[in-house]
Amino acid sequence: MNFELSDDQNMAVENWRRFLEREIKPITDQHRDKPFPKDVLKGLLRATCEYGVGNGWVPEEGGGLGLDFVTSGLLYEELARVSADLAGAAFVNEGAAVKVFNAGSPELRERYLEATLAGELIGCSAISEPNAGSHVRGMRTKAVREGDTYRLNGEKLWISNSSAADYTVAVALTGEQEFTMFLVDRDEHGFETREVEKLGLNSWSMGQVIFNDVVVPAKNILGKVGGGLRETMKGFERSRCFISLVALGLGRASLDASIDYAQQRQAFGKPIGAHQLVQQLIAEMAIELEASRLMVFRALSLLDLGAGSNVEAAMAKAFTTEAVQRITSKAIQVHGAFGVTSEFPVERHFRSARMLTIPDGTTQINNLIIGRKLLGLDAFA
Incomplete structure (x- = not known):
């Protein structure tokens, strides 16, 4: 087993470290007690994506850098040393992009993927619920089919990036123990959020996402009907x-x-x-x-x-x-x-x-x- 980093990895980490100290730390140090304002967070994400943080796990054919997991891990560890909060926000945003890349239609990819990878859009994943917690199959948010649309009702909690998100990747019940993943746009479809005050990581938004008769077109399903839980567990x-x-x-x-x-x-x-x-x-x-x-x-x-x-x-x-x-x-x-x-x-x-x-x-x-x-x-x- 070789534990030594390659020359490319060493160079990437060193350049990234200098950039973080020079450009990122002065900004993140100003936002320690409250969630990053949305415009500030987007500016930070636009900066980090230049180095493969926020877009490294999406392959090049999807507009990402296609980094291996070890190299990406080295970069995230270095970012977390400077700002664990920003590392969290970048990862969640990247996770939303990965779901769009893996399961989104060509139309959804075109509309959301490139902008998310560039830090122009912020995404989040809405899975956890107040009364379900680690019991993922215990979620109660429902999506009822109405022609070419679904009507979502329910509440998600402990959702990272919630207050800053332009869209959320939400999992809801579409049948008996049938879970489906939807891309829900805040402006187009409408969902409410409420920030939760917490012990630490206070610059990293975390809160509640509320779906109150939110109508989402069926074309916004990610993957297949009933495939949401499998995509979540992956x-x-x-x-x-x-x-x-x-x-x-x-x-x-x-x-x-x-x-x-x-x-x-x-x-x-x-x-x-x-x-x-x-x-x-x-x-x-x-x-x-x-x-x-x-x-x-x-x-x-x-x-x-x-x-x-x-x-x-x-x-x-x-x-x-x-x-x-x-x-x-x-x-x-x-x-x-x-x-x-x-x-x-x-x-x-x-x-x-x-x-x-x-x-x-x-x-x-x-x-x-x-x-x-x-x-x-x-x-x-």
Whole structure:
């Protein structure tokens, strides 16, 4: 197994890192407590897509850059180190574009795909519901056929990019245990959104999407009638890897901040980094971060090989998001009293890290996926 990056990958990451520090960080630092305004977010997405973030997973024939998953993962990890919130918004937008590319009609592709990949349109995916959560088959949003249209009624919750989205890719019941995916345009078809205030990742929009007698033409179905659940489940391996990449970025930012602080802060006549217990904290953070990276990029490499990575992605997501909670907590400990103030970034990283054990399968759900594979017994049944 070769763990070395190629020259092209090293060059791409280095150029991307310089660009982020120069062009992106000054903007994202101004928007830490509230969701990015829509015009600001579109400007950021237009900038990041030049480097393959937001359009890298769509093949070249669809207007994307067609990056491999490992290279794209390296870029997302680097972005999450600077702004986990923007990394989240870019990924969700890219995920919507992938669904349009994979399942959209030529008409829908022409209208939405290129604009989404260029950062001119913002998309989101509306799957989760208040009373369903991880039980995807428990969703209750319905789409009733009326001639050449469908009438949607229901409520989605915990939807990333919701307040900024120009369109949403929504899954609804079209029959008994029959789930269908629709592209719903905010301006053309109309849907309501409400932002949800949360613990962390506060620049990344997350909220409620409400369909109240929303009429959508049948031609806006993505894929086939009844194929929505299959299309939804296909994206979970990639999504779990992505959430893990956001966690890696937060972990790296916390470790970097802690090393810098430990080298400069003086106590008892020497830098605190020269004290044994501080070195132990730093070492433990680095060990967990490195173990997490190996698991995440192992899962991404399997995606590149075209092999199934359901279990590996679940392992990476469960381990990494829990590990980064410990890493960010230790970062606060290294900073002492300053660590719990908003003047230093580690308290924000800690709050954001706590968010990541929930989406795309909680730690417990991912453990059940792993257990099912190992034992051959289904706890979901």
